[in-house]
Amino acid sequence: MGGIDKGLIVVAGQPMVQHVLQRLAPQVCSLLINANRNQDTYGALGAQVVADRMPEFPGPLAGMASGLAAAETDWVVTVPCDSPLLPDDLAQRLVTALHRDGADLAVASGEGRLQPVFSLLPVRLLADLEAYLEQGERKIDRWFRRHRMAVADFNDVPEVFINVNTPDERDALEQRLLSPRQEPGR
Secondary structure (H helix, E strand, O other): OOOOOHHHOEEOOEEHHHHHHHHHHHHOOOOEEEOOOOHHHHHOOOOEEEOOOOOOOOOHHHHHHHHHHHOOOOEEEEOOOOOOOOOOOHHHHHHHHHHHHOOOEEEEEEOOEEEEEEEEEEHHHHHHHHHHHHOOOOOHHHHHOOOOEEEEEOOOOHHHHOOOOOHHHHHHHHHHHHOOOOOOOO
């Protein structure tokens, strides 16, 4: 997207991250935004903003670690800022999978693969995650597999994983958000 902060790209009249926050807020007790730039703009949206604690912003796991470190809860649900079609039961599905499998963490699956930035992580794994990052590791799925991992199936709602990487994708998402919602089977 030409270096533009994707969370702040306006879609259907508001920044993408605002769509994400509106869908996630009823599912959790508090919200955090991991951002390394435009922190004042993100902060104006009403959520606490935390920057990566590691230098050079080494990827999504660093953001997850920063979120775990800032959390005032025992668990953190993670989602990307450019996937604003979250289902109303995202957090519940992750929790259900976690309990079903007696796991340490839960991750979403859809479209035939893991969707690792959609996850439920315990704060108690922060030290392990930081040690993993300090070793130069960056692969999310590899870190997840070091722990008992539950997989929550989202194949029934593949639109959850639509994200925006081009202006055409932004336009298609906006069209989808502005279209009247259809009931299943209509």
